[in-house]
Amino acid sequence: MPRKKRIVDLAAREQKLSYKLIAPAIIVLILVAFYPLFQVFYTSFTDRRFAAGVDEEVSFIGFENYRSLLGVTIMELHTVDDPDTGEATIDPQTGKVVYERAIRVLPRSPVRYRELMQFSFLGKRYVVGARDPVFLTAVWNTLLFTFFSVFLETLLGLGVALVVNSKFRARGAMRATMLIPWAVITVVSARIWEWMFASSRAGFFNMILNRLGLSDGQTSFLTTASLQLPTLIAVDVWKTTPFMALLILAGLQTIPNELYEAGQVDGAGRIRQFFSITLPLLKPAIAVALIFRTLDALRVFDVFQVIMGNRMFSMASYNYYQLIGNRNMGLASAIGVVIFIFIAVFAVIYIRMMGVDKE
Amino acid sequence: MKKLLLVGLALVFALVAMAQITITVATGAVGIELELARLAAQMYMDENPGVTVRVLDTPDMVQDRLGLYLQFFEARSPEVDVYQIDVIWPGDLAEHFVDLYEYGAAEVVDMHFPAIVENNTVDGRLIGLPWFLDAGLLFYRTDLLEKYGLDVPQTWEELEEYARIIQQGERATNPDFWGFVWQGNAYEGLTCDALEWIASNDGGTIISPDGVITIANTSAAEIIEKAAGWVGTISPTGVLGMAEESSRAVWQAGNAAFMRNWGYAYSLGMADDSVIKGKFDVAPLPAGKSGAGAATLGGWQLAVSRYSRNPEVAADVALFLASYEMQKMRAVDASYNPTIMDLYFDEDVLEATPFFGRLYDVFINTVARPSTVTSPNYTEASTLFFQAVHSVLSGRTDAESALEELALDLEDLTGFEAVIDF
Structure with missing residues (x-):
């Protein structure tokens, strides 16, 4: 048998083995990711009702669900x-x-x-x-929420990360405490915030504002239109800044100390060091953190659902309302697809802009 | 020998455990509902050692509860056997429940208010066993009315005026005091409250029983505008986020002169830990242009899931929970309105909750929400309605525009004809 043939054989066998080895992962992925996704896409073209009776018929209605969500004039x-x-x-x-x-x-x-x-x-x-102003308003709310919460979380997260990265006593304890808001289940923390924002002096903020003589203690944070979104953003910033800080802290720790020493030798001040060394080297970490948070914020559900209920929707809580409240499973699936597309677009933009894939 | 006995005993226990049937009852947890249900479940278990009755508590907000139930139904889950369902749900959910007539309900239905039995009957099938009834009531502080020399308000105008007077007076000593609290959050409770305003003002019942959308009319717009005027004056702006329990919190802390709520708030307010114990009473809601107040029919039924593994036992549990004795216990201990007519003449009940006898007329003349005529789309219709009312109350739009838009939305949803009468 010629030697070359044997090598080709070996390569082919190895290739076969590699397929066998990745097969379980592929199958799991198909079962848990692609199948449900396909199911949602498929349902979004039907008028299926949620929790329908046994003998209810489902018909295919093409793009009607999408038209009724996005139609404008x-x-x-x-x-x-x-x-x-x-x-x-x-x-x-x-x-x-x-x-x-x-x-x-x-x-x-x-x-x-x-x-x-x-x-x-x-x-x-x-x-x-x-055709559906509530949905379009929900999209707008979600975008505003995403922009402001991620922006503030990044800034504050960077600050917190820089602080806990510097050497001081009880740093370990500080780092652990910092994570508490993030560790609390959102539904629970949202309820706590709801009580703190209560519209009488039984609420924490009203009590404080009242003591400071800034209000009559009857401000209704959660039902006044101009205060609703800022309140939700505040809750989210409180909750997710630690996560941001954690990711950025990981990035900070990869920056070698020699660079700062070299900077010091070259006469760069603290501020110059931050902008010339820390920030450029942190870019990949911040980019990853931004992607995580943005995509997460775009599908925000719990804060909106718990605090606002039916008074104000995010895309995801509107999806829930259409599915559970109105039992429009087809329409809800279409909303799911729209959220999916939004997130995909944002992910691509981020990856392109930050050059994350080139690292 | 001893060892053998032990093994034998263990075996017997294991067998008993296996033969044990578990029935799960999904109930509400508003006020002391949950404790009552647990108590009743224990009583059933004492009588029927072979059955374990588990009580599952469910969300306070009606739509959230419906959401949870629908998830069980979508999965055709045998997890829950008996569901506590709202008076507005039989039409929408009939396909998921057994016909209780097949499980011996025929013998007991005649004791209950016929209107509710009719409400719970879909295509000749009894979907739910009436468990308790609710009607919107006006709670008022007897001590404060006396202090300011006022009578129980008969009209919304009087209520407005008295609330203002008392609020002004009480503010001197209590800056958290408000005249009137009610349910203004965007949820089913607002549908109930707003229906009472509108029906009492000759504005109809949103959709008439014969399928005409009547909501877009001047009387309805007028009274909703009036209610919008309460927000921030006699009612806190936070009322737009209040449900039953949050309004009761203000009321029971002694911070409100009037409250619109259901009967359950009575025994809680009369409890020993309540600061307003003995200082309040209950009256029919005020009247609008129609000259009579209106009370929305509320209340809960017990239904047996079609997906239950033991529908016979589940139905037996439901029959037990809705029986004369159990309803009497709930009426005496917690002022839950019975659905059994005789209980309104029972001496023990009347002693514990005197207003049951006095307001008997209110309970038999309630206004039903248009759930039958809009089924299976009631939830969506109601959502459209409370969203429209909420947008007026929060000042985002005026009542006429909101109601006209609502009428057209309802037309799209139900296919009924809308009459626009402005």
Whole structure:
């Protein structure tokens, strides 16, 4: 037998073995990841009901679920003209021009559009109608929540990591204590925060503000529209900053001390050292931490669900509401797919921008 | 010999354990509901040594509880045998429950209020055994009404005025005092509260029993606007996040003059640890334009899961829990309204909760939520309704726009015709 053939044989055998070795992992992946994902994609094209009766039929409805979630239209709003003069009426109280009501302008058939928002452009007034304004608002809430919470968590996490990275007594204890908020189950911590934000002086914050003479102690943090999102962001920042700090701390510890010594020899001050040595070398760690947190924040559920219930939705809590509350399993699956796509897009953008894959 | 005996004993225990049937009852945990259920379960177990009755407590908020139940149903899970179901659910959930008529319920149904039995009957099948009844009530502080020389309010206007007077007076000594607390969170409880306002103001019942969407009318808009005016004046702004228990917390701490709530709050308020013990009473809710107050029909039924492994035993447990004696115990100990008519004339019951006799008319003339006509879409219809009302209460929109939008939304959902009457 020629020698070459034997080598090829050996290579082929090894290749075969490698397939056998990764087969269990692939099978597990198919079972626990791809199959459910496929199931969700498939269900999102049907009108399946959750917890349906035994003999209820499911039909295929194409992209209808997606259309009903994402359908938008823009219509111009005309002014309400005075029948005699033909001029626009002006509200005597506010001094603003009166426009016709959006509900009269937005189309009703074959499908209905509800008012999402109004805006003025080039002196004309427009209304944005959406087939599901609640979902689009939920998307917007989630994006705002993600941006602000991740931003604040990164900043604070970096600060905390720098502090616990420096040498001081009881550093180990400090590092362990730092992790407590992260270790508390979110549902539990959300409930605790809900009580602290209670709308009477029984609530921690109202009591403090009242003692300081800053409010009457009756501020309703959780039902006032302008305070709702900031409150949720505060809770999330409290909870997840330790996680951020932990990831950044791991990055900090990989930076060799010699670099700082060299920097000192070259006459770089503390601040210069931070910007020229620490930050560039921390970039990969921060990038990983950012990806983790952003993707996590995009599918935020527990904080919204526990504290806001039906008053305000994130994408994921709206998904839950459609699935459990309204039993629209098809529609809920479509929301799941939309969240999936959002997260995929963000992941790709991050990986490209941070150059994480080139490391 | 001794050893043999021990082995024999162990064997017997093992056999008993195996023969032991476990029945799980999913009940609520509002107030002292859970303790009551555990007590009743223990009584059943004492009478039936072969059965273990496990009590599973479920979320306080109605939709959360429904969510949990639906997850059991989707999995066709035999985990829970008996479910405590809301008066609005029989239509939506009928397919997951057995017909109790097949398990001996026919002998007992005649004792119960016929309206509830009818509500629980879907296509001739008895889905749920009436367990207790609820009706929206006005709780008021007798001591404060006396102090300010006021009577029990008969109309919403009077309530508003009296609440303002008392709040103003009490604020001098208690900065946390409010006139009126109710359930304003965006959840099923707001549907109940708002339905009472609207029905008492001649505004109909959202969707009429013959399938016409009547909610978009001036009377309804008027009273919702009125309620929106309470927020931040006689009611805390936090009322928009309050459910039954959170409003009771304010009330029972002595920080409110009036409260809208269900009957269970009575015995809790009269308990020894309550600061308002003996200082309050219960009346029908105030009237609007219609001249009479309205009380939403609430209450809970016991239903047996189709996926139960032991439906006969489960049905027997349900029959026991809903029996005369058990309902009497719940009425005496915890002021849960019985669904058995005779109990309203039972001396022990009347002694413990005198208002049962006095408000008998309220209990038999309740307003039902439109759950039958909208089934199986009631939950979604109700969500649309309370979201619309909540948006008015929190000042995001005016009542007319919200109700018109709601009427169109309901039209899309149910296919019924909407009448817009502005």
